[in-house]
Amino acid sequence: MERIILYSVLSIIIICIEFVHTSVCDIKYEFKENEEGKIADCKNKGLTFIPQDLPGDIKVLDMSSNRLRIIGENSFVNYKYLQELFLRQNQLHYLSNKSFQGLHKLTILDMSENILNLSKVYSAELFHPIKNLTKLDIRSNMPQPIDFAPDYNYPDHAFSILTELSILGIDMMPLPHFGSGFSQMTTLKQLHFESFI
Numbered sequence: 320m321e322r323i324i325l326y327s328v329l330s331i332i333i334i335c336i337e338f339v340h341t342s343v344c345d346i347k348y349e350f351k352e353n354e355e356g357k358i359a360d361c362k363n364k365g366l367t368f369i370p371q372d373l374p375g376d377i378k379v380l381d382m383s384s385n386r387l388r389i390i391g392e393n394s395f396v397n398y399k400y401l402q403e404l405f406l407r408q409n410q411l412h413y414l415s416n417k418s419f420q421g422l423h424k425l426t427i428l429d430m431s432e433n434i435l436n437l438s439k440v441y442s443a444e445l446f447h448p449i450k451n452l453t454k455l456d457i458r459s460n461m462p463q464p465i466d467f468a469p470d471y472n473y474p475d476h477a478f479s480i481l482t483e484l485s486i487l488g489i490d491m492m493p494l495p496h497f498g499s500g501f502s503q504m505t506t507l508k509q510l511h512f513e514s515f516i
């Protein structure tokens with residue numbers, strides 16, 4: 320008998336969790352340039368994963384202020400019409416080189432206020448599927464060295480693949496070296512520096 324009650328309680332909990340999972344984000348509509356766009360607003364929901372049950376035609380996904388730690392490979396393949404992706408203010412420290420696979424229409428990517436290591440994370444492989452980005456924000460990710468500050472080489476060759484980029488936000492390091500990859504970023508109009516305090 321106790322076991323039956325326990326199982327019933329557990330299945331109710333599981334049903335509730337599934338219900339929460341399917342209704343966790345707010346789907347909104349927005350008109351921009353005479354076009355209707357579907358937006359998934361998942362801000363501040365305590366999420367540790369990218370929901371996979373959102374409408375397949377969303378153009379904007381806002382995952383700001385959640386508890387994401389990693390973005391695994393193919394996390395967004397269900398959302399191939401995404402134009403804007405906001406991952407600001409999470410605890411991201413790891414990206415797979417295939418994290419952004421399938422996001423061919425993405426133009427805005429905001430990953431500011433995470434803990435992604437600028438020296439390790441960024442490669443041409445990572446940016447390859449999202450070459451058409453026009454705005455990339457990865458500010459406030461790097462804790463500043465307290466005592467010893469080594470010379471710092473920016474991963475400019477990874478960024479140079481982004482041939483449409485017009486706005487880049489990035490951490491300022493104490494002894495920065497800007498490599499030749501930056502000279503290929505001829506479309507850049509704004510460069511913002513901001514560091515993690």
Ligand SMILES: *[C@@H]1O[C@H](CO)[C@@H](O)[C@H](O)[C@H]1NC(C)=O
Nearest residue numbers: 414415416440442443444445
């Ligand atoms: C991504 O690719 C680069 C270059 O091939 C490689 O050095 C790096 O280790 C890869 N990163 C991950 C997370 O697999």
Ligand SMILES: *[C@@H]1O[C@H](CO)[C@@H](O)[C@H](O)[C@H]1NC(C)=O
Nearest residue numbers: 422423424447448449450451
């Ligand atoms: C970038 O945009 C162009 C023109 O819209 C498109 O032909 C191309 O496939 C896009 N590149 C990628 C990597 O999706």
Ligand SMILES: *[C@@H]1O[C@H](CO)[C@@H](O)[C@H](O)[C@H]1NC(C)=O
Nearest residue numbers: 435436437438439461462463
């Ligand atoms: C970032 O990665 C580099 C290279 O692996 C390492 O030397 C450095 O300590 C890391 N920085 C932080 C803040 O983890």
